[in-house]
Amino acid sequence: MASLRCVVVTPEKTALNREADYISLPMDDGELGVLKGRAPMIGRLGFGTLRLQTAAGPERYYVDGGFAQVEDNVVNILTGKLIPVDLIDNDKAREELNEARTLPSSKLEDMAIKQLAIRKARGKVRASS
Structure with missing residues (x-):
């Protein structure tokens, strides 16, 4: 069973709600890796690639800035856009x-x-x- 939940909200909708073993966030000042048990934090997102390691394999998305909150093994992301990198x-x-x-x-x-x-x-x- 995955140990983290990643929830991405855009102005239009909840664009992503996935379980993951590892999440890499494109922060404004560099990448931030998140594993189960990470200390709570809030930070500003940059423009770049959100990476998730899920049971089904790796997933990558472009995030258009915003904010991230990590708390109780949930990564909440507020962003203007979420685009699968394949698109x-x-x-x-x-x-x-x-x-x-x-x-x-x-x-x-x-x-x-x-x-x-x-x-x-x-x-x-x-x-x-």
Whole structure:
């Protein structure tokens, strides 16, 4: 029997509710591995790959930022999007990255929008590779 539960909620629905033996989260400052018995925590997610090791095998998803909470062997994730990596077209993700790099950045707010778009696109490229 798996020792963890991973619940992912997007604005539209509960997108994932799975048991897993191991979960790897793409945190804003690096990856975080979660095993049974991990101390409670809350953290900001980055843009990248959520990995689950389940009884049926490994599963990978792109998460579009958000927050993660670990408590009592449950990993709760709030994110804007959850996409199975098999559904991400690597060429399209690279196009998104190139488009993000061409966004204007002369104003401070434009620069913030450009940097966010680049981070998201890089996360998709990494997830689809």
